[in-house]
Amino acid sequence: MVLKKRVDYRFNGFRIPVIPKGPRSARRRGHLKKAAEDGQACAFELLASLAGQLLQESESSACSNASEGNHQPVFSQGVIEQDRQDEVKPLKTEEIHQGSSIESTFKTEVASQNSTQKPLPHARADCSVGHISVYDNSDTWEKVEANVKTETFDWDNKFRNYTNRLEAPENFRESRDGKIKKGFIHELEVGSSCFQGSALADKCGLKDQLDLYVSPTLIDSKSNVKSTFHRKSFPSSSFPKHGSSIKLGFRDDDENFLRCEKVCTKSKAYRSPRRIAHRRIRNRMSSKYWKVAPKLKDCELSRSDLGAPHYHKRKTYYGFERSQHNSIVKRRKFFDRVSGVTSDGGFSSESVSNSPQKGMDGDKPSSSAKLHIPKDPHVKLSIKSVRIPELYVEVPETATVGSLKRTVMEAVMAILGSGVHVGVLLQGKKVRDESRTLVQSGISCKENLDNLSFMLEPVSLQASPTLCVADPSSQCETSEPTRVPETPVLDSGMTDTLRDTSLLTNPGNLIESNHESISSPTDTIVDKVTPDSRALVAVPASAEALAVVPVSQKSKRAEFVQRRTRRPFSVSEVEALVHAVEELGTGRWRDVKLRAFENADHRTYVDLKDKWKTLVHTATISPQQRRGEPVPQELLDRVLAAHALWSQHQTKQHGKHQAGPGALKISETSAERPCVC
DNA sequence: CTTAGGG
């Protein structure tokens, strides 16, 4: 069965393109400051102008009247200068494109300029702590700095995986006068650029740069100060608590996103749930460069994919050999089914809502609560989510849920990786004239706001990232092959299953995850689903579709170092295991493996040992407490019997005459004697 | 590489 499901997720932020180092001529109005970093690893230079830009734009447009003649930033410390020319700026100057589009460019630069130091080609990779300087785009353009700490690769799932979080606990703000004010930046997230705009090759080459995501957000009046850039020019009195606030961050969805409103300093939430993954990666990386370099992983993987030797057999489970998936993910036209979408409610009112008014200051006209209040020219939006184009994926029935997740993620990342713009839709129609003000566009009236939505669209249909894989010369030196996640689809079922005919005879097992599959007959998307294609098949991209997925499925997959997909033992497997243990006893898992699971590559002797462990446990607890596919009591009984027998045997060391083996079907072949078999 | 156990 093919699973076709529209993937709808939320992207609550705008992507800020990475700006390559080097001459920056095209960029305007931005600045880069070199991070004064101590030799070691990382200093981050965070260039932020977008925030202000967003604010400005929205504000200016919102208040068409509010003529703020000058939106030009005033840079403090002379580091930044308003620049409109295309000249190359001093090294320390980063310019940011001042587009009118929502997409703003923030630039983050890792201390690439540890000039005196050796070049830090991999500096980025090892940034665990850094210094970040941000210039907010308020009228004063004051510099905000903070020592930040990046969380290491967070392998949870979804986007967060690619996010390095920079935390600026109780940040402070350095005013021009040198005073430090606290609480303007609460947190910043810097995503690794692995899948962002730049091509993989770029990723390798621009490792010292980070992407910064900025998302406008509604600020809770109470936490406002701490969680966002504060625009001084708009004192709370004149500027509603929210509206102009900008939140930096990247979230995958509401669930996972940590609301900035909350003061999350070292947010445990962001602690890599799966530190192991990271650890694993690190362990496998002989090259120090790979250390904590999520960004480079894909390169690394790519390499391995290109033919680098793989590790041991067992390890290869994670390798590409098994993942010759032909996964294909295509994106559908963004809107082709928007209207049809219902339950997911990606669009429409839910996407945009008026900002809560509570918490407003007393002096503030609380009445302004409604965006529509004439008194308040500001349009307050709370963008709960940004919709992305529909994704269609196809996976074989035997795919595991885990593989499905990865597949979806890959699809998503593929989209994001190619760069996206934000489209604005009003009542379902795309608002194309970007020069118009919100008022002119009718985005200022509440009624319309309910129908305002945003969507991601391709930055460039042409933009097709270069695959690192294809570039042998890339900096991604081959390092010790990292364990690659097994290909979900691929590896999961079929192949192995078919092979383990002796064990996996239970069809039920093969269908690990498709119960929830949704198949829509009407979809023409899936035209060819051959049993062999354990890949995702996507729908033909439409004209407006995003650039074709950058292929590097494999590479990307590589990025996902994660644990093997879970594969519950089937009854038949359990039976085989029990039988083998009855004969061989516990403690000889390798033999058990050889005897009963020889062809089940995905079952290692450790797995068998673990399974036995759980079986014993399962047999011990009450049936009500058992979970998963029920194991016949008969088998459990045998488990207990064998367990008791062999435990005893083991204890006795030599008890040949024990009640042992013989009682079970083990014949005279006593425990000591390894069954030759 | 295997085991044995804890996580």
Added chain:
DNA sequence: CCCTAAG
């Protein structure tokens, strides 16, 4: 399932 300390 993962990870590791121990043979």
